[in-house]
Amino acid sequence: MNGEREVLRDGAIPADGPEEAVGRPAPEQPVGAGPDPGVPRNAAAARDMVTRLLETEFCVLGEEGPVDVVVADALLVTSELVTNAVRHGGGLTGFTAEITDDGLLLTVADASTRAPVTEERDPAAASVGGYGWLLVRRLARRVSITYLPDGKHIVALVALT
Amino acid sequence: MVREPLDNSTPAGPPVVAAEGAVDGHWVVRAQGDLDSDTIDPLFIALWEAAPGHEVVVLDASAVTFADSSFLSLLIEVHRRTELRVAAPGTVLARLLRTAGLDRVIRSYPTLEAALGDPPRGSGAPPAPPG
Numbered sequence: 001m002n003g004e005r006e007v008l009r010d011g012a013i014p015a016d017g018p019e020e021a022v023g024r025p026a027p028e029q030p031v032g033a034g035p036d037p038g039v040p041r042n043a044a045a046a047r048d049m050v051t052r053l054l055e056t057e058f059c060v061l062g063e064e065g066p067v068d069v070v071v072a073d074a075l076l077v078t079s080e081l082v083t084n085a086v087r088h089g090g091g092l093t094g095f096t097a098e099i100t101d102d103g104l105l106l107t108v109a110d111a112s113t114r115a116p117v118t119e120e121r122d123p124a125a126a127s128v129g130g131y132g133w134l135l136v137r138r139l140a141r142r143v144s145i146t147y148l149p150d151g152k153h154i155v156a157l158v159a160l161t
Numbered sequence: 162m163v164r165e166p167l168d169n170s171t172p173a174g175p176p177v178v179a180a181e182g183a184v185d186g187h188w189v190v191r192a193q194g195d196l197d198s199d200t201i202d203p204l205f206i207a208l209w210e211a212a213p214g215h216e217v218v219v220l221d222a223s224a225v226t227f228a229d230s231s232f233l234s235l236l237i238e239v240h241r242r243t244e245l246r247v248a249a250p251g252t253v254l255a256r257l258l259r260t261a262g263l264d265r266v267i268r269s270y271p272t273l274e275a276a277l278g279d280p281p282r283g284s285g286a287p288p289a290p291p292g
Contacts (some may be wrong), residue, residue, distance in 0.1 A: 002263065022248045042199050043197050043198070043199060043229070044174075044195060044197065044199065044200075047195075047227070068252055068253070069252070069256060072227075072252070072253045072256055072257075073256075075227060076227075076229055076257065076260075079197055079227070080229055080230055081231040083197065083198050083229065083231070087198065113200070131230035132230040132260050132262060134230075134263060135229070135230055135257075135260060138260050138261075139260060144167075
């Protein structure tokens with residue numbers, strides 16, 4: 001039952017222990033439903049994947065110029081989406097990054113059917129927290145969410161020009 | 162059953178707090194590396210502990226290579242408790258602050274020397290100017 005599994009997963013995440021949540025063994029997961037071996041274990045690993053992808057695509061990476069900004073935006077969107085999946089989405093269950101004609105296409109899958117934490121605060125009010133989704137919305141050209149029986153996919157397109 | 166090794170829970174890379182101490186009467190915390198929700202706690206603790214006892218706390222951000230929304234939350238938390246100055250933010254950090262609209266809230270300085278040389282603004286953080 002999907003709902004039951006989601007509760008179990010959410011309950012296993014320590015309130016202040018992201019590393020434990022990421023590194024937690026998952027013996028209770030049904031065979032075949034566990035994370036893909038290619039799924040990065042945390043936001044840093046996902047950023048590394050995107051960095052390597054962009055390095056392959058743009059050999060000029062590291063030089064001065066607008067490429068720095070493009071890479072920074074891509075890594076920030078990656079980091080926010082993966083962190084959301086790990087912290088609020090019951091765990092990261094899938095992650096892909098690909099270069100398309102329109103830009104960098106990120107697909108982040110998690111194990112929760114609940115909507116992402118999209119609460120936005122007014123920056124002028126200097127609120128604590130709530131900046132993650134704001135950054136995704138401002139930096140990604142398109143964001144879409146697909147709800148599945150056992151989780152959701154968030155697809156974000158980040159322009160590379 | 163696959164169990165992650167215990168040391169896998171430790172974030173890779175150098176500590177995010179490179180150094181901290183008093184410089185010219187101000188408390189300076191020098192951060193380094195990638196700052197995200199998995200790595201930022203030591204920096205949060207360093208700034209949190211410094212805030213009550215110092216009128217001005219300077220965060221030397223020159224060696225920060227990446228930061229995300231958890232860093233923004235940290236800045237606001239500290240900004241509420243003392244006069245926080247971000248010194249030498251690189252291109253990436255400056256863009257992060259601007260994208261979130263916090264460049265008008267968090268005071269940034271081009272260099273550590275500039276951050277140290279500015280006189281204190283008085284008790285409490287000044288409100289962000291409108292617009």
